[in-house]
Amino acid sequence: MAATSATSQTRRRSGSSQCCGLPADTSPEAIVRATERLEELVRLRADPALWIEANLWIRNKRKRVIPLVLNWAQREYYQHRTSRDIILKARQMGFTTLICALFFADTLLQSNTTSVMVAHDFDSAERIFRIVQLFWERLPDSEKAEAGKPRFSNRREFLWPKINSHFYIGTAASLTFGRGQTINNLHCSEFAFWPRPEEALIALTEAVPSDGRIILESTANGRGNYFHALWTEATDGEARFAPHYYVWFESPEYTARVTKREEREIMGNLTPEEARLVKQYQLTAGQIKWRREKRRDLFKQEYPEDDVTCFLASTRSVFDLEALQRMAARIGAEPAPKSLATIPKRSGRPVPVAPARLLVWRKPEQGKEYVIGADVGEGLPGGDASCAVVLERRSGEQVAELHGRVAPDRFGHLLDALGRWYHRAQVAVERNNHGHSTLNTLRNVRHYPRLYYHVRYDAR
Numbered sequence: 001m002a003a004t005s006a007t008s009q010t011r012r013r014s015g016s017s018q019c020c021g022l023p024a025d026t027s028p029e030a031i032v033r034a035t036e037r038l039e040e041l042v043r044l045r046a047d048p049a050l051w052i053e054a055n056l057w058i059r060n061k062r063k064r065v066i067p068l069v070l071n072w073a074q075r076e077y078y079q080h081r082t083s084r085d086i087i088l089k090a091r092q093m094g095f096t097t098l099i100c101a102l103f104f105a106d107t108l109l110q111s112n113t114t115s116v117m118v119a120h121d122f123d124s125a126e127r128i129f130r131i132v133q134l135f136w137e138r139l140p141d142s143e144k145a146e147a148g149k150p151r152f153s154n155r156r157e158f159l160w161p162k163i164n165s166h167f168y169i170g171t172a173a174s175l176t177f178g179r180g181q182t183i184n185n186l187h188c189s190e191f192a193f194w195p196r197p198e199e200a201l202i203a204l205t206e207a208v209p210s211d212g213r214i215i216l217e218s219t220a221n222g223r224g225n226y227f228h229a230l231w232t233e234a235t236d237g238e239a240r241f242a243p244h245y246y247v248w249f250e251s252p253e254y255t256a257r258v259t260k261r262e263e264r265e266i267m268g269n270l271t272p273e274e275a276r277l278v279k280q281y282q283l284t285a286g287q288i289k290w291r292r293e294k295r296r297d298l299f300k301q302e303y304p305e306d307d308v309t310c311f312l313a314s315t316r317s318v319f320d321l322e323a324l325q326r327m328a329a330r331i332g333a334e335p336a337p338k339s340l341a342t343i344p345k346r347s348g349r350p351v352p353v354a355p356a357r358l359l360v361w362r363k364p365e366q367g368k369e370y371v372i373g374a375d376v377g378e379g380l381p382g383g384d385a386s387c388a389v390v391l392e393r394r395s396g397e398q399v400a401e402l403h404g405r406v407a408p409d410r411f412g413h414l415l416d417a418l419g420r421w422y423h424r425a426q427v428a429v430e431r432n433n434h435g436h437s438t439l440n441t442l443r444n445v446r447h448y449p450r451l452y453y454h455v456r457y458d459a460r
Contacts, residue, residue, distance in 0.1 A: 048105045049078055056101055057138035073246050074098040086234050086241035087217040090248040090303045095217050096189055100131045103185045104167065108147045111163040115185040120172050120193040129156040129169045172200055183207040186214045192221035216241060220310040228311050248303035255286040256293065337361045343417040351417040356404025369393040370425035374415055376435040379407040386411045390422055408434040412441025416448050428452035
């Protein structure tokens with residue numbers, strides 16, 4: 001969707017169109033008007049958002065067909081989009097419609113383009129198909145002529161033979177569409193609800209070239225799934241996807257009408273959680289009223305207020321979720337940890353940690369004792385990461401964290417350096433599976449002085 005290529009292609013198409021259909025009136029005024037129309041056409045096609053708002057129509061919540069005008073969330077994402085994005089959002093903010101429009105514009109304005117939108121279920125795929133169908137039905141005749149007459153199939157597919165561009169809509173349960181083709185634009189809708197997300201994403205992304213676009217978008221669906229893992233990676237700075245997060249109260253739509261009397265009553269009788277939201281985010285009485293009317297079990301999942309509790313809200317937790325939210329807010333207000341590329345040593349060269357990462361909240365302090373707990377993963381790109389947490393022994397405060405997909409034996413070398421830096425901290429490594437390799441490195445290669453040993457007792 002690069003503006004340069006879109007503009008150059010527009011000039012080629014528009015230029016040929018103008019040459020074939022010069023106005024009968026060749027007066028200077030007519031030529032000026034024709035030139036202005038051509039310049040406007042080039043301007044619109046150079047910016048997808050302008051082209052979208054000038055040409056596309058949607059069906060709104062009141063079932064009225066209206067021109068597509070980007071709302072605040074759509075415009076915010078449009079201005080900050082990259083070629084690899086992951087979006088965590090509230091329900092019904094218009095992201096599917098926006099992505100449909102962006103891909104539709106790219107497919108028509110750039111010949112030889114294949115766009116694929118994958119929904120989590122059949123009904124959602126049908127809704128997406130109807131959005132794209134309406135785009136085409138209401139498209140101005142001049143734009144239709146540029147693309148040529150499309151071919152439709154029963155698989156929710158659009159094909160424009162004249163420009164050799166395709167638009168597929170499918171479901172995560174059936175990924176046979178577009179097989180064997182290069183995918184220039186890929187949208188994975190409600191990705192957290194896909195049946196086999198990791199397997200499906202690998203199959204799809206292999207077809208997307210480095211200059212293609214991939215968008216993962218979803219509401220939260222609990223912790224521990226692949227969407228949650230990818231979101232955590234993105235927010236931790238791992239560069240596969242750029243994170244984009246949108247909360248419900250940023251939308252002007254999510255508010256209720258209140259009278260002056262209602263406003264006084266609402267703001268004078270806030271719960272502790274509501275008071276925190278008003279203070280932290282300057283929520284209005286209308287937003288608090290709307291929130292109260294919408295409250296139900298999965299409210300925080302479907303209308304997130306932060307990117308932590310929305311993942312907690314859909315799980316059956318034995319803990320008080322509001323207490324966890326308060327804790328998360330308190331931790332979030334603390335200074336961010338420093339990311340170190342190496343582990344310092346008292347003598348010799350520091351030890352590089354890449355491709356793992358080391359986060360440090362507090363460096364080792366004189367007179368304090370530390371302990372390290374470690375869980376070892378297999379270290380493969382698609383497998384579990386290894387993780388070590390450094391705690392100050394007396395207070396239990398976490399002061400550092402080592403995390404990454406590294407080989408178990410190398411993880412032992414990193415733990416050795418980390419433990420020695422934190423005053424020869426006692427290191428406890430989970431010893432099952434890959435932990436045996438890490439422990440062997442610590443015991444027999446690095447000769448680490450303070451390992452935790454699990455003592456087994458006999459019947460006596």
